Amino acid sequence: MFLMLVGLLFRSKGQFSRFLGGLSWYYLKMDFTIRAATPEDCIDIFRMTRELSEYEKLSDQVKISLEDLKRNGFCQNPFYRCLIAEVPEEHKTKDGHVNVGYALFCYTYCTIKGKCVYLGDLYVMPEFRGKGIGKALMSSVAKVAKEQQCTNLQLSVLDWNTPSMDFYIAKGAQDLTKSEGWHSLRFHGAALDKLAEEAPKN
Amino acid sequence: MADFNLRKAEPKDVTDILRLIKELAKFEEMEEQVVLTEKELLEDGFGEHPFYHCLVAEVPADRRSRDGHTVVGFAMYYFTYDPWIGKLLYLEDFYVMPEYQGYGMGSHIFKRLSETAVKTRCSSMHFIVAEWNSKSIEFYKRRGAADLSLEEGWRLFEIDKQSLLKMAK
Numbered sequence: 001m002f003l004m005l006v007g008l009l010f011r012s013k014g015q016f017s018r019f020l021g022g023l024s025w026y027y028l029k030m031d032f033t034i035r036a037a038t039p040e041d042c043i044d045i046f047r048m049t050r051e052l053s054e055y056e057k058l059s060d061q062v063k064i065s066l067e068d069l070k071r072n073g074f075c076q077n078p079f080y081r082c083l084i085a086e087v088p089e090e091h092k093t094k095d096g097h098v099n100v101g102y103a104l105f106c107y108t109y110c111t112i113k114g115k116c117v118y119l120g121d122l123y124v125m126p127e128f129r130g131k132g133i134g135k136a137l138m139s140s141v142a143k144v145a146k147e148q149q150c151t152n153l154q155l156s157v158l159d160w161n162t163p164s165m166d167f168y169i170a171k172g173a174q175d176l177t178k179s180e181g182w183h184s185l186r187f188h189g190a191a192l193d194k195l196a197e198e199a200p201k202n
Numbered sequence: 203m204a205d206f207n208l209r210k211a212e213p214k215d216v217t218d219i220l221r222l223i224k225e226l227a228k229f230e231e232m233e234e235q236v237v238l239t240e241k242e243l244l245e246d247g248f249g250e251h252p253f254y255h256c257l258v259a260e261v262p263a264d265r266r267s268r269d270g271h272t273v274v275g276f277a278m279y280y281f282t283y284d285p286w287i288g289k290l291l292y293l294e295d296f297y298v299m300p301e302y303q304g305y306g307m308g309s310h311i312f313k314r315l316s317e318t319a320v321k322t323r324c325s326s327m328h329f330i331v332a333e334w335n336s337k338s339i340e341f342y343k344r345r346g347a348a349d350l351s352l353e354e355g356w357r358l359f360e361i362d363k364q365s366l367l368k369m370a371k
Contacts, residue, residue: 177357195312
């Protein structure tokens with residue numbers, strides 16, 4: 001069974017210290033918790049994935065339903081894992097949301113090195129940025145990867161998204177498209193269906 | 203066309219799978235980077251929660267390779283997730299030994315993977331290709347692949363183990 005994170009509580013005091021054997025991160029003025037998502041969180045994950053797609057100017061590509069998200073993440077062999085950043089009630093958004101960020105990732109495999117993690121999405125609502133939530137989400141994914149003995153973490157970023165690229169490069173990420181010439185290719189829709197129809201029937 | 207059988211890999215195939223992984227890595231000039239072992243391939247692919255799935259291409263004994271192998275090609279894949287479009291089939295590695303190339307084996311493996319993607323209700327099949335590998339890029343583009351790095355500007359980033367451990371502290 002894959003790891004379910006114990007909630008890590010982050011409290012604001014402006015200094016580093018230890019709490020229940022794990023690391024606590026202290027930031028001014030904002031409490032938040034990073035925890036594993038539950039099926040009930042899917043409605044917020046659904047909402048925030050759409051916010052992110054609008055930011056990336058690709059909202060016309062969003063096709064999945066809330067039911068799909070729930071089924072695919074909480075079945076016996078889940079297709080993804082998700083961490084949620086939650087703030088206390090007193091910091092909720094004007095629309096009443098306390099789930100203000102998420103990191104969605106999958107376990108993948110590299111024939112060179114073995115088990116890896118692929119970070120599909122990392123998102124913090126704009127009004128909650130600059131408070132260490134993105135960094136905390138990233139570190140929590142890294143902890144999960146470490147505990148599962150994964151050898152690296154991969155992710156994709158759009159070439160115009162300089163703030164995201166800078167964020168990941170600051171954490172030691174390398175742009176493999178730039179440095180090694182790797183391109184992401186995709187078969188989708190009619191092209192995929194056509195190939196599948198031509199499959200041998202042995 | 204050479205006779206061959208495409209089948210799901212079994213635990214006994216890990217020796218051949220690792221051999222083929224190393225041959226492909228040599229072609230991609232990354233041979234010395236392969237640290238995976240047969241033991242890891244066995245645990246990671248054939249345990250309770252497999253990290254990967256594998257197809258192998260096998261020829262009859264009378265068509266074995268110069269070195270005596272009957273497993274002459276493989277494709278390793280797993281399922282990933284895009285919260286916008288759902289399940290994806292990700293093709294990690296795909297290789298046919300040079301002496302068996304040109305007989306349609308690669309094409310058949312590819313179509314079988316596509317069939318698997320559709321049957322498991324994946325929206326897409328994804329993979330990466332090195333930009334200098336024009337032969338592979340042409341192979342995929344002829345069959346309808348889109349280059350997301352060129353067309354949409356997606357770049358692949360990687361955080362290695364050392365940086366990962368530093369972040370996890």
